[in-house]
Amino acid sequence: MAHEEHKEIVQEIKANMPNADTLFELADFFKVFGDSTRIRIMCALFERELSVCCIADIVGMEQSTVSHQLRILRQENLVKVRRDGKQSYYSLEDEHIQKIFEMGLEHILE
Amino acid sequence: MAHEEHKEIVQEIKANMPNADTLFELADFFKVFGDSTRIRIMCALFERELSVCCIADIVGMEQSTVSHQLRILRQENLVKVRRDGKQSYYSLEDEHIQKIFEMGLEHILE
């Protein structure tokens, strides 16, 4: 490849790329899906809202581990909480999540 | 919540969850999207196939860094390579990627 042609291509692609900050945010967003504990938590929440101790039972991990991970999910607006007495009930924030999930499944099941 | 009711819920959800192995694979798949360098590489490849050195120029990182990341993308079947003389041209493997990308963008731009 000629050097000049190379430069042109690089310039053109750079110009069409989304804002760098946006791409960093996007990576942070997908990072949340990149852990099996969080994936399992989200998967459990597809069915219904659940308390923290239920989730801990389902994924077979410590309550504190689950609390930490739920905080991460909250920070990225993937889940919301509802307090009811002593318990906190978590549920999914929106339906993008399930779609992203399904697309991932489609890919790996090919 | 009564203890017995808790158990029932846990059992039911567990029964409906996908295979644990599948969820681990899914997490590994999304892990690939969870790094800004890889996101930027994929984003560049939306436009057209590119050589390694072009990609390195576009994302502003070392050639070896890009090669390492491309290997990870290859391992998860997200990109494919074509050799042409001294250069390797990378391109996206399928169109799931762009859809997943767009859904992520929709989420963070809300």
Place this chain on the structure above:
DNA sequence: TGAACACATGAACAAATATTCATATGTTCA
């Protein structure tokens, strides 16, 4: 053939991350 180039890869290091333990916060109910 051998020099020059493009790319791939192993080792080393630094930074980020997940988990656990211990403990703090907040709620209920006797």
Place this chain on the structure above:
DNA sequence: TGAACATATGAATATTTGTTCATGTGTTCA
């Protein structure tokens, strides 16, 4: 109020991960 329970959080640790440097592999062309 205080004991019991559910959840949240800080600190410590082990592991994973991304980047770089140095070098290996494969290709072209003089």
